[in-house]
Amino acid sequence: MVTDEVLAGAVDLWFAANEGGEEAVIQVEPENPASAAVAQRAAFTPGKQVHSKDGTQFNWDIRELHVTKSCVP
Secondary structure, eight states: OOOHHHHHHHHHHHHHHHTTOOEEEEEEOTTOHHHHHHHHHTTOEEEEEEEOTTOOEEEEEEEEOOOOGGGOO
16 A cells, blocks of 8 residues: 555655756664664665764665656656
8 A cells, every 4th residue: 555655755756866866865763663664665775874963873774766757746
């Protein structure tokens, strides 16, 4: 079943790719395995670790974007 959130995310990625975007990044807190699982299901792969200004550690999960003409919303 495709939820509204999944569909909206797919449209956002399609639009970003068609506007010249090369990659999408999701910032995930390492202590939140549910967020990491969502990123993995959405075909994001683990990237680098970063720290916010207050020192909080985050993982960046990255997905390359490609223009797909057959995927017009």
